[in-house]
Every structure is written in C-alpha cells, then in structure tokens.
Amino acid sequence: MSATETPPQSSWTVKLRERAVEALPPEKLLPDGQPTYVASWIYIFGVASIAALVCLIASGSILALKGPAWWHYTSVGHFFNSIHLWSVEIFFFVMVVHLWGKYWMAAWRGGRTRVWITGAVTFLVAVPCALTGYVSQQNFDAQWISTQAKDGLNSVGVGAFFNVTNFGQMYSYHVLLLPLAVVALVASHVLLVRRHGVVPPIDLKSRITPAPAAAAAGAAGRQGAPADTQPASGARS
Amino acid sequence: MSALGKLWSKDETKPWKGGYQHYDLVKEASIAVGVVALLALLLTVLFSSPDEKPSTIAQWSRDTPINFVATATDELDGTSPTAEYGPPYNHNSGSVQHVLFLHPQRWLGVSHPINTSRDYVIGPLETIPNDPELKSALAQYKAAPEKQQKEWAEAYGKPLGEYETAVEEKKTPNEKAVSVNPSTGAVTVQASGAGPVPVMIGSLLALARSGGVDGSLLTSNQFFQTDYTKPLLFMADGSVLAERAEAQHLLGEQWGMMNETGSYPGQVWLWLYTLWYQVEPFKSSPNADLWVMLIMGLLSTAFICIPFIPGIRDLPRKIPIHRLIWREHYAAGAAPPAQD
Amino acid sequence: MSPVTTSLAAIFNLNHSAHVVEWHFIQLSVANLVVIALMFVVFFAALLLPFPGAQNRRKGRS
Numbered sequence: 001m002s003a004t005e006t007p008p009q010s011s012w013t014v015k016l017r018e019r020a021v022e023a024l025p026p027e028k029l030l031p032d033g034q035p036t037y038v039a040s041w042i043y044i045f046g047v048a049s050i051a052a053l054v055c056l057i058a059s060g061s062i063l064a065l066k067g068p069a070w071w072h073y074t075s076v077g078h079f080f081n082s083i084h085l086w087s088v089e090i091f092f093f094v095m096v097v098h099l100w101g102k103y104w105m106a107a108w109r110g111g112r113t114r115v116w117i118t119g120a121v122t123f124l125v126a127v128p129c130a131l132t133g134y135v136s137q138q139n140f141d142a143q144w145i146s147t148q149a150k151d152g153l154n155s156v157g158v159g160a161f162f163n164v165t166n167f168g169q170m171y172s173y174h175v176l177l178l179p180l181a182v183v184a185l186v187a188s189h190v191l192l193v194r195r196h197g198v199v200p201p202i203d204l205k206s207r208i209t210p211a212p213a214a215a216a217a218g219a220a221g222r223q224g225a226p227a228d229t230q231p232a233s234g235a236r237s
Numbered sequence: 238m239s240a241l242g243k244l245w246s247k248d249e250t251k252p253w254k255g256g257y258q259h260y261d262l263v264k265e266a267s268i269a270v271g272v273v274a275l276l277a278l279l280l281t282v283l284f285s286s287p288d289e290k291p292s293t294i295a296q297w298s299r300d301t302p303i304n305f306v307a308t309a310t311d312e313l314d315g316t317s318p319t320a321e322y323g324p325p326y327n328h329n330s331g332s333v334q335h336v337l338f339l340h341p342q343r344w345l346g347v348s349h350p351i352n353t354s355r356d357y358v359i360g361p362l363e364t365i366p367n368d369p370e371l372k373s374a375l376a377q378y379k380a381a382p383e384k385q386q387k388e389w390a391e392a393y394g395k396p397l398g399e400y401e402t403a404v405e406e407k408k409t410p411n412e413k414a415v416s417v418n419p420s421t422g423a424v425t426v427q428a429s430g431a432g433p434v435p436v437m438i439g440s441l442l443a444l445a446r447s448g449g450v451d452g453s454l455l456t457s458n459q460f461f462q463t464d465y466t467k468p469l470l471f472m473a474d475g476s477v478l479a480e481r482a483e484a485q486h487l488l489g490e491q492w493g494m495m496n497e498t499g500s501y502p503g504q505v506w507l508w509l510y511t512l513w514y515q516v517e518p519f520k521s522s523p524n525a526d527l528w529v530m531l532i533m534g535l536l537s538t539a540f541i542c543i544p545f546i547p548g549i550r551d552l553p554r555k556i557p558i559h560r561l562i563w564r565e566h567y568a569a570g571a572a573p574p575a576q577d
Numbered sequence: 578m579s580p581v582t583t584s585l586a587a588i589f590n591l592n593h594s595a596h597v598v599e600w601h602f603i604q605l606s607v608a609n610l611v612v613i614a615l616m617f618v619v620f621f622a623a624l625l626l627p628f629p630g631a632q633n634r635r636k637g638r639s
Contacts, residue, residue, distance in 0.1 A: 048273060082285045157324075558624065
C-alpha cells in the first residue's frame with residue numbers, strides 16, 4: 001500500500017516495488033506448495049548447498065571475529081577452523097551432486113537458462129573463493145599453495161593485480177569480496193528458481209523437431225500430465 | 238519464456254499446470270542447516286583439521302645452510318628463478334609464458350618490482366650495525382662495476398651450484414669445496430676470485446639464523462605489512478618449501494593441486510585443472526600454465542553455456558537418468574512408453 | 578620433520594603422510610578417492626531411494 005494517495009509516476013521506489021512484487025509476489029517468493037513431480041532425494045542437494053554455505057559463513061565469521069592468527073594458538077579457534085574446512089568439503093560435495101542432478105534433468109528448460117548460468121557461475125566463483133581461503137591460512141599449506149598458484153595467475157597476467165602471496169589482499173578477498181559475490185549469485189539463483197518454478201519433467205513423448213512452427217499445434221496438458229506437453233513432433237531443448 | 242531462451246533453444250517446456258503438494262520451505266531449509274552443521278561438527282570431532290607450521294627463513298638457514306647460501310648467491314648474481322622470472326616482478330623473461338600471439342604476462346607488466354640482489358642481500362645486510370668488515374665488503378661491492386659484481390658472485394656460486402646439483406642427483410657432493418661448521422652453522426666455500434661476496438653471504442647467513450632476514454624482508458617498506466611476497470619468493474627459490482611439499486604429496490607431478498597436507502581430503506574439484514599438467518604436451522611445455530588456464534577458461538565458458546550447446550544439452554534426453562528422478566510422476570501420468 | 582600443531586579434538590589423527598593410489602598416470606590420495614567415491618554413491622542413492630510423502634502427492638494430483 002502506498003503511503004501517499006497518488007504516488008508520483010516517476011517514483012523509483014514505487015517502480016522498483018511494483019516490479020519486484022510483479023516478478024515475485026509473496027506466495028511465489030515463499031510458497032507453501034510444490035509440484036507433485038518433486039519426489040526424489042536429488043532435490044535436497046540445492047538446499048544442502050545453501051545450508052553448507054550458511055555453515056561456512058557462520059564459522060568464517062567466528063574466525064574473523066578473533067583475527068586470522070587465532071586458530072593457530074587456541075583449541076577453540078582450531079575447532080572453528082575445522083568446522084570451516086569441513087563445511088568447504090561438504091559445500092563442494094553437495095553442490096557438485098546438485099549440479100549432476102540438474103544437468104541430467106536438463107534444468108535449463110522452460111526459460112530457466114539464467115538459473116543454470118547463475119548456478120554455474122556460482123561454482124566458478126566459489127573455486128577462487130576457496131583458493132583465497134587456502135592461501136590465507138598462514139601456515140605451510142598457505143606458503144606452498146601461494147608460491148605455486150602464483151605461476152598460473154602470473155602466466156595470464158592476473159598476477160599483476162591479484163597477488164596470492166599478498167596475505168592482506170587475499171584475506172580481504174576471502175572474508176569480504178568473494179563471499180559477497182557468492183552470496184549475491186546464490187540469491188539471484190534462488191530468486192530465479194522461485195520465479196520460474198522447479199523445472200518440470202522431461203516429456204517422454206517429445207521429439208527433436210527442426211521446425212518450431214510444428215509446436216504451435218501442441219496438445220494442452222491435462223491435470224497431472226507432464227508439463228512440457230508436446231505434439232507428436234514437439235520441440236526438444 | 239525469457240528472450241534468451243527463445244533465441245537459442247527450441248525448448249517448448251510449458252509452465253506446470255498439474256497438482257501441488259504441501260511443502261514447508263522454511264522448515265526444510267532449517268532442517269538442512271541443522272543436518273549440515275551436525276555433519277560438519279561430526280567430521281570436526283572425528284578428524285579436526287591440519288595445521289602444518291610455516292617454514293621460516295631462520296629455520297631454512299639453520300636446517301639447510303648450504304641451500305640457503307646457494308640461493309642467496311643466486312639472488313645476488315641475478316640467476317635465481319625470481320631474479321630471472323619476468324613480470325610481475327621484473328623485466329626478465331625466465332618464466333614469461335605466451336601462447337601464439339597472446340602475451341598477457343608481458344602486457345600486464347611489472348606491478349610488484351623485486352630486485353633480488355638489493356632486496357634479498359644488500360638491503361638486509363645494510364640493517365646490520367657495528368660490523369666494520371661487513372661495511373667494508375658492502376662498500377667494495379657497491380663501488381665495483383656490475384660486470385665485476387657478477388664475476389665475484391658467480392665465482393662464489395659455482396662450487397655451491399655443483400654441490401646442490403650433486404645432492405639433487407643423489408651423488409656424493411664435494412665437501413672440500415663446500416662445508417658447514419657443525420657448531421656455528423657457518424658455511425665455508427672454497428672459491429677464488431669471489432671478492433667481498435663471502436663476507437656478505439656469510440653475514441647474511443648469520444642474520445638469517447637470528448630471524449633478522451624474515452623481519453627485514455617483511456618490513457622493508459613500512460612498519461605495518463601484510464605482503465609476504467618477498468620472503469615467500471626467496472624461500473620458493475630454495476628447496477625448503479619443495480622438500481616439505483614432496484613429502485606431503487603436494488608437488489605438481491604428484492597431482493598435488495588436489496591434495497591437502499597429511500591424510501586429509503583436499504581440493505577434489507580441481508581434478509580437471511591439474512589433469513592437464515600430467516599429460517603431454519603440457520607436461521613438458523614452458524607455457525603450460527597459460528595453456529591450461531586458456532583450456533580451463535574455454536571449458537568453464539562452455540559449462541556456463543551448456544543450454545546453448547547442441548549435443549551437450551540433448552544428452553539428458555538421450556541418457557534417461559531423468560526417468561529415475563521422475564519415475565513416480567511418469568507412472569502416475571500413465572504416459573505411453575517413450576519413443577525418443 | 579616439521580613440527581605439527583597437535584589436534585586436540587581429533588579422534589582420528591590424519592596428520593601423517595597420505596597413502597596414494599596410482600593408476601597409470603593418475604595419482605590420487607586415499608582421502609580424495611574416498612570423497613569421489615562417496616559422491617557417486619550419494620548421487621545414485623539419491624536417484625534410487627524412495628522419497629517419502631507419496632500419499633501427500635497423490636492427494637495433490639487428484
């Protein structure tokens with residue numbers, strides 16, 4: 001509801017609000033139902049990835065509270081470092097299983113290309129985020145990884161402005177910049193899923209078609225029928 | 238359907254018009270966080286995490302003084318890997334890579350200049366007070382022409398290089414030419430025509446053993462410092478890090494990029510990145526890093542663009558793993574057998 | 578031998594040299610091999626194991 005009777009046409013706030021609500025009305029943003037075809041354990045790996053990310057950020061925040069050297073000389077600090085490390089392993093584990101599931105579902109179908117893209121880019125940004133963590137450990141592992149990784153990065157010229165042997169820079173990237181990027185990507189990924197819905201099953205009757213015009217004669221779906229209902233010469237993604 | 242989807246795909250997937258089931262999204266997310274947190278806790282209690290203490294220049298100079306002295310001499314005469322590296326450290330070309338017309342390392346230039354003889358030898362030595370012999374040696378070295386400086390350092394470095402090569406090849410090194418005093422840790426090198434270099438390197442070794450080089454390399458520009466590039470590159474020019482890495486299966490040829498210290502799981506997701514380094518022509522190529530980065534860049538782009546790549550995007554239909562995922566749905570819909 | 582911080586909380590001490598499996602040119606640590614194997618096991622288990630709530634879904638379809 002607008003605070004004023006007639007908000008101005010030029011109000012950026014009103015325009016943003018109306019666009020946001022149109023794209024994601026509350027019942028779409030936080031739905032209390034899901035399609036009946038969501039009936040497999042493979043569907044838990046997306047939320048498991050988010051859960052692992054939450055654990056990463058929580059344990060990382062505790063490590064950040066006491067500074068980067070803390071975990072080397074207290075057992076409590078070492079404990080949270082361990083939580084952080086195992087959260088990384090769990091994060092990549094479940095994210096890759098999620099990726100495998102989504103690939104074999106061809107989850108980019110039905111206008112969900114950006115869902116796929118944001119997911120793929122999240123993985124590709126998470127890898128350097130992990131690297132910055134590994135070189136920020138301030139132990140032998142960090143010494144070795146940084147002196148090795150520098151050669152790959154220098155070869156492409158990135159080493160000129162992204163110096164893995166510069167602890168201060170790497171710590172900043174690891175604690176702030178790259179997690180922000182990962183969270184922003186995950187948020188846009190999830191919002192796109194909310195907007196487009198979970199991808200419907202592949203239609204078992206579909207065919208490859210060279211001519212999109214043939215799809216115009218397509219059959220309507222009946223209740224409970226596969227969503228990408230197609231005519232006999234339907235399109236294939 | 239989005240404009241992008243219409244442009245590239247003949248996909249006619251329509252929005253779901255079928256049935257819905259009750260579902261508590263917030264509860265599911267909360268349960269997931271709880272389960273994952275418990276799993277991380279369990280793994281922590283079972284296995285903890287590794288924390289191998291870092292090497293220091295002080296340790297290096299005490300544990301393997303000959304390697305330290307040999308590396309320091311190479312830094313002085315500009316023949317160490319860092320001295321010859323090229324951008325972003327200097328304008329040489331020992332480690333500059335290119336592929337066809339691509340020279341990104343050169344293009345991005347020298348952004349972190351390191352002059353190895355000044356930064357690793359002369360600079361730290363100048364911090365040592367009250368040493369007239371060293372002061373005289375430094376004055377003699379700095380006053381000499383560059384050609385003379387190089388000859389002195391090479392004369393001193395030659396027996397050291399031969400010693401190190403013998404050790405690497407597991408032969409008996411010449412201990413008359415290079416020896417270590419077991420009580421003082423000082424290194425003696427039988428070399429004529431080395432000028433003031435023996436005094437300089439001997440003083441550097443003593444400074445290193447006391448921890449002075451670690452500190453000097455870190456705070457050379459300012460008091461507060463978080464850039465460990467100089468001490469790390471110095472150690473990487475020697476064998477202190479590589480020897481520890483080899484014992485931990487962290488070398489490149491050991492697929493070390495994927496590994497963690499100890500017996501912990503490492504970075505399994507780097508399997509494809511490190512795989513290229515194990516096969517020809519990349520294995521023996523001086524431009525391996527650039528080649529591998531380009532290949533992985535291309536594959537990463539392809540990964541992002543899977544929805545647009547015919548064949549790759551059609552594989553899920555051809556290999557029907559989706560029939561397992563949606564088996565209940567297909568059975569409930571009583572669809573005729575698939576003919577695709 | 579380099580000094581290693583004692584892992585106070587660990588029940589199993591993994592701070593020893595890794596066992597490595599070699600096959601042709603491939604070298605994988607046992608830990609990494611276990612992780613990779615587990616990923617495949619978990620993936621196929623997720624595909625094959627029955628998912629609860631079938632009654633709820635039947636109501637939704639009807």
